[in-house]
Structures are given as C-alpha cells and as structure tokens.
Amino acid sequence: MKIGELSKQSGVSRDTIRFYEGKEMLTNVSQPFEWNNYKDYGKENVKRIQIIKYLQRFSFKLKEIKELFDQKDANPDKCIDKSEVFKSKLKIIEKEIKELQETRKALLKIIND
C-alpha cells in the first residue's frame, strides 16, 4: 500500500511514517515501480505502527521499540520474553515515581514551613 493508505489505516501522519521509516522501524518497504519513485509499504506495517503506539503508552522509546523489532526480525521464531521487557520498564517507571515523590515531599516541606 502507498503511504497515504498506511497513514489512514494506522492513524499516524505521513510525516510520522516517514520519520519511522528513517529510523528503520518499518518493514517491507519497496519501490516497485520503474516509472515513478512511489513506495510500497507492506501491510504488516499497520500492525507495527499499532505496536509502536501501544508501547509508547508505557513510555518505551522509539529506540527500544526498534530494538525489539530488530530482534524479532533477526530471529522470527524465537519468542521475545515480553514479561522481562515489561518488568524492566516497570522498574524504571517505579524509580521515576519514587523520585517524583521525593520532590513532592520536599515541596510539601517548603510549603508547610
């Protein structure tokens, strides 16, 4: 499918798709026509982009998401231990929460003094 179609189906802008493409996060992107330079994006990319959006909700960086995709692409049969991935992300989130709570405490102390 062309970029406009992928944009519609995935819900992200053309620019964003090109941005992901530049980061090499998409798959099966080809330029199949000799008479123009239009690209064809494999339909798997709809799902890829959904996964990106999903993981971003858990504060995964694009770089991390790309690494997961790369692992999967290099070794399609090997199952990624999602639990581990999420657990390490959980730890980071919990650390951030702790830090913010420290800040909160300090602020409360100032306000109540």
Next chain:
Amino acid sequence: MKIGELSKQSGVSRDTIRFYEGKEMLTNVSQPFEWNNYKDYGKENVKRIQIIKYLQRFSFKLKEIKELFDQKDANPDKCIDKSEVFKSKLKIIEKEIKELQETRKALLKIIND
C-alpha cells in the same frame, strides 16, 4: 567580577553562565572596559545561580525561573507569593505521579496476565 570568578563562586561552568546570560536570567552584566570586551558580572548573580539550582531541584524550568526573576526585577518591593508558586508546582508534580502510577498499573496488569 569576571566570568571565571562567578563560575567558581557559583559552581556552574562558564558555558552555563553564558547560557543563562543568553536567556537574560542574570542581572547587572556590563562591559565596563574600553580596551577589551571583558564583561563584569554583579555579585548578585552568585545568589541568582544558587536560586536557579535550588528551583531546578523542584523541576522548575529555566523559563519559569526567569519569569520569577523578571517579576522581582520589575517590582522589587512587591513580595512574590512563594507559597502559591510552590503549590502550583506541587500540583503538576502530583499529576505526573498519578500518570506514572496509571502506567505502572497497566504494566503490572500486562505482566501478571
């Protein structure tokens, strides 16, 4: 005092001082010499920079800190209601904590499914 001295007394690098200066967060900066272009930084800037560092610990942005300085500079006698400033910052922090806790919950749910 010259920038090197201010750097020593405030504990931030020359570059950082110039960065703050570019943001117009410093005061009484002059070029008093005719024979060179060295600048003179008023000694109040030591305190300014300490305040910047202090407020940054509570996740104040430089822009916000500058606004506080600007208020004070425009109206030196009027007392800034610090309590209000910190309270509104507290609310933002608490909102961030809440959001992270939501993310944490969602992550836990995924991990435990």
Next chain:
DNA sequence: ATAAACCATGGACTATGGTCGATGGTCAAA
C-alpha cells in the same frame, strides 16, 4: 618575549518525537 590562562562570539551538537515547508514529480478526475 612567550606561553598559559583567561575572555568573547557564534554555531554545532546531544536526546526525543515528531511537524512543517520547499521543491519537484505523478496520478486521477473533470
């Protein structure tokens, strides 16, 4: 006199996740 240490300016670079515009080529419908 010469080297080291200091000063100034300006611009590039870091990470993050895009967005926007310019330019130019192509495709589809009226």
Next chain:
DNA sequence: TTTGACCATCGACCATAGTCCATGGTTTAT
C-alpha cells in the same frame, strides 16, 4: 488539459538544558 490530490527528498524547526569547538583577542606569570 488542467487542477487537485498524492508522492518523494531534504532540511529546518519546536522544547529542554546545557556542552563543546573554533577563532581570535587579552592578561598574567615566568
């Protein structure tokens, strides 16, 4: 055929808080 919608690339820009480099002038100490 011409207009509008689509496609491509490239580069600039946003916020954030600096850091680092190049270039060139000055001051201080030896």
